[in-house]
Amino acid sequence: MTDEHATLPVSASKNTRHLMANFWRLCRPFWLNREHWWQAWGLLALILALTGGSIYISKWYNTWQGELYNALQTLDYGAFKRLVLEFCWLAGATILVGVYNSYFQQMLQIIWRRWLTRSLLEQWLDQQNFYRLQLTDHKTDNPDQRIAEDVDEFVTGSLNLFLTTLNDLGTLVTFSFVLWGLTGPLRLVLSGHDFTIPGYLFWVALLYAIVGTAVTFWIGVPLVRLNFFQQRYEADFRYGLVRLRENADAVAMYKGERQETTVLTQRFSHVMSNFWLLMKKRKSLGLYVSSYTQLSILFPLVVMAPRVFAKQITLGVYMQIADAFSQVQSAMSSITNNFTEWARWKSVVDRLSTFQAGLDQVAVMPRLQPARSGVDMQAKLQMVCKPNGEILLQDVAWSLKPGDRLMISGRSGSGKSTLLRALAGIWPYAQGQLAYPQTGNTLFLPQRPYLPLGTLREAMYYPCPPRHDDAELAPLLVLAGLTHLMSYLDLREMWAHILSVGEQQRVALLRALLNPPAVLLMDEATSALDAHSEQAFYQALIERLPQSIVVSVAHGNELRPYHNKVLSCTAPGVWQMA
Numbered sequence: 001m002t003d004e005h006a007t008l009p010v011s012a013s014k015n016t017r018h019l020m021a022n023f024w025r026l027c028r029p030f031w032l033n034r035e036h037w038w039q040a041w042g043l044l045a046l047i048l049a050l051t052g053g054s055i056y057i058s059k060w061y062n063t064w065q066g067e068l069y070n071a072l073q074t075l076d077y078g079a080f081k082r083l084v085l086e087f088c089w090l091a092g093a094t095i096l097v098g099v100y101n102s103y104f105q106q107m108l109q110i111i112w113r114r115w116l117t118r119s120l121l122e123q124w125l126d127q128q129n130f131y132r133l134q135l136t137d138h139k140t141d142n143p144d145q146r147i148a149e150d151v152d153e154f155v156t157g158s159l160n161l162f163l164t165t166l167n168d169l170g171t172l173v174t175f176s177f178v179l180w181g182l183t184g185p186l187r188l189v190l191s192g193h194d195f196t197i198p199g200y201l202f203w204v205a206l207l208y209a210i211v212g213t214a215v216t217f218w219i220g221v222p223l224v225r226l227n228f229f230q231q232r233y234e235a236d237f238r239y240g241l242v243r244l245r246e247n248a249d250a251v252a253m254y255k256g257e258r259q260e261t262t263v264l265t266q267r268f269s270h271v272m273s274n275f276w277l278l279m280k281k282r283k284s285l286g287l288y289v290s291s292y293t294q295l296s297i298l299f300p301l302v303v304m305a306p307r308v309f310a311k312q313i314t315l316g317v318y319m320q321i322a323d324a325f326s327q328v329q330s331a332m333s334s335i336t337n338n339f340t341e342w343a344r345w346k347s348v349v350d351r352l353s354t355f356q357a358g359l360d361q362v363a364v365m366p367r368l369q370p371a372r373s374g375v376d377m378q379a380k381l382q383m384v385c386k387p388n389g390e391i392l393l394q395d396v397a398w399s400l401k402p403g404d405r406l407m408i409s410g411r412s413g414s415g416k417s418t419l420l421r422a423l424a425g426i427w428p429y430a431q432g433q434l435a436y437p438q439t440g441n442t443l444f445l446p447q448r449p450y451l452p453l454g455t456l457r458e459a460m461y462y463p464c465p466p467r468h469d470d471a472e473l474a475p476l477l478v479l480a481g482l483t484h485l486m487s488y489l490d491l492r493e494m495w496a497h498i499l500s501v502g503e504q505q506r507v508a509l510l511r512a513l514l515n516p517p518a519v520l521l522m523d524e525a526t527s528a529l530d531a532h533s534e535q536a537f538y539q540a541l542i543e544r545l546p547q548s549i550v551v552s553v554a555h556g557n558e559l560r561p562y563h564n565k566v567l568s569c570t571a572p573g574v575w576q577m578a
């Protein structure tokens with residue numbers, strides 16, 4: 001294992017003792033939810049009935065097999081013909097039960113997956129948790145992968161393993177009776193004492209399975225941890241590729257291919273080295289499990305053969321015993337047979353549990369929740385800090401009336417953007433009180449404009465739904481200098497890659513003019529515009545949004561005339577209102 005394994009923050013093995021508690025925490029909200037209670041439990045009941053049916057068919061097959069070999073041994077042609085006909089029923093029932101069992105299982109999987117995906121998405125997106133989670137929780141890597149892939153694996157794995165275990169339990173009970181009844185007692189004479197062991201092959205199968213399971217655990221436990229890291233490294237590598245695609249323009253301009261190749265190769269080398277370890281472990285486990293399974297085929301045949309040669313049992317009974325032993329032994333070795341799946345499932349439960357714990361933690365974190373009252377915007381900030389506790393701002397207060405425009409200025413790194421994040425209520429390291437106007441919304445325009453996937457029109461109205469009113473848009477496009485985009489409004493393109501940064505900023509600025517907010521927070525939102533366009537935009541703000549409260553971060557003095565208040569950082573942590 002590489003050094004990185006030792007230093008990574010999450011240890012899957014630490015969580016082992018909490019596995020069932022974690023599993024139940026992830027399951028409970030779905031299975032106890034009244035909304036789809038009947039659907040979920042009804043489907044589960046149907047699947048369980050079909051699982052019971054398939055155990056019954058196995059028992060039927062066992063009896064059929066015994067009768068067939070007996071008919072062959074006694075050359076009973078009539079019985080043989082009847083058994084061939086019976087097989088058609090047996091095969092038909094096997095096919096129907098198997099196909100519908102899998103069909104209903106998939107139906108339950110997709111219902112459960114849809115619910116869990118929605119639930120995690122809602123929690124992740126609620127109250128900007130996605131932003132605060134990445135700031136505060138360093139255990140949850142790649143939340144996108146947890147929602148997209150781990151949920152699917154969790155649901156599929158949980159259902160498969162639960163139903164396999166139930167099927168094994170049912171098979172174990174059914175065929176234990178068969179084995180017990182067919183093998184009869186074993187007589188042993190030890191030191192002159194007579195011992196009788198009833199259904200002795202059952203005890204042999206039990207002993208065989210216990211030893212098998214213990215050895216499997218010993219060989220296979222490291223697989224859990226290795227699977228956990230494999231999923232993480234795969235997601236890290238994929239994220240690296242997506243990031244390169246998203247920033248193709250910048251990387252190409254820098255000619256940063258060599259650096260990118262190094263980073264991507266390094267990420268892929270983690271995937272590779274962990275996969276080698278996984279491969280080796282899987283090979284050891286595979287060698288052992290295959291030998292164990294092969295031996296269990298031969299074992300009852302050899303043990304029972306003397307009784308056939310002694311004519312104590314018929315060929316049919318001999319074959320029935322061999323089949324029953326294999327069923328009992330296989331059911332008892334459930335963990336051995338499915339160890340790789342169990343290991344993968346445990347790592348998925350660990351990954352989803354850490355994600356859920358992170359979400360729970362971030363949901364109860366204190367936040368500056370703006371109150372809604374009156375028409376003014378009031379801020380009383382006792383403290384705004386960096387994540388390491390370093391104070392950026394202390395005891396600053398203001399009250400802005402409709403139409404007031406506050407400019408925030410200061411050196412780079414003084415905390416202007418962080419102050420805006422605190423005002424937007426998303427920065428977790430802030431204390432104080434905020435009051436926003438009772439009516440109207442708040443719009444935040446960041447320095448790096450965000451254009452969502454979709455049409456240009458959707459991007460212009462974001463985050464509000466678009467209106468298909470070109471007469472409303474046309475004069476604003478003229479004002480923003482975007483008339484050349486008029487005919488592309490409903491085209492779906494990667495607009496963030498096509499438009500220049502200045503154009504993207506102008507698209508973002510249009511949002512304020514299209515849906516005038518009560519409070520507009522701007523973080524150097526015009527930094528990529530030329531001085532003339534910048535001033536034209538501020539002038540338009542004054543004319544078209546006379547009642548909006550504007551708080552904007554700006555560096556230069558050119559924008560001062562468009563504001564009636566200024567908050568500036570004069571020294572680290574020292575702020576003055578003018």
Ligand SMILES: Nc1ncnc2c1ncn2[C@@H]1O[C@H](COP(=O)(O)OP(=O)(O)OP(=O)(O)O)[C@@H](O)[C@H]1O
Pocket residue numbers: 135386387392410411412413414415416417418419
């Ligand atoms: N997520 C974060 N984790 C750690 N430190 C952070 C984080 N966000 C901001 N900081 C730190 O907080 C300080 C203030 O950052 P901020 O972005 O608010 O500065 P700014 O005044 O807006 O700078 P600029 O004018 O360059 O945009 C910086 O030292 C920055 O490194």
